[in-house]
Amino acid sequence: MLGKKILAVILAAVILIKLAFLLISPESWLGATQGFLGHYNLIIGIYLVLLVISGYYVFTGLDLIDVAVVMLFTSTLLGLSLIPYVASVPQLPEAIVKVGIARVWPAWILWTAIAVAVLYRIFGGKKKR
Helix, strand or coil, X not given: CHHHHHHHHHHHHHHHHHHXXXXXXXXXXXXXXXXXXXXXXXHHHHHHHHHHXXXXXXXXXXXXXXXXXXXXXXXXXXXXXXXXXXXXXXCHHHHHHHHCCCCCHHHHHHHHHHHHHHHHHHHHCCCCC
């Protein structure tokens, strides 16, 4: 339980710090973001470590269907947050198609595994009573 609370505190702190920077000094946030984006392999490494740690707690402590619903909520919230910026990045869909799976295959494998596991759990697995 302590591990989950620590992860939740980290999430809340990062959200509040980001929002504070965006409200108080958007230029500072932009500078920090540009600095991070220059270290592609480091960012990938950090995300993979966070994915493994949080994934452990998620998939050992929660029902898969609940995880899927939370993922839907989070994806929808992220989409809602990005809608105002769609006009700023009209080339993004083309870039996604151009890059293909060369750089995103680990994420695609995880998304596919989760989707298949959810469908199996709902339609093909043993029914819980």
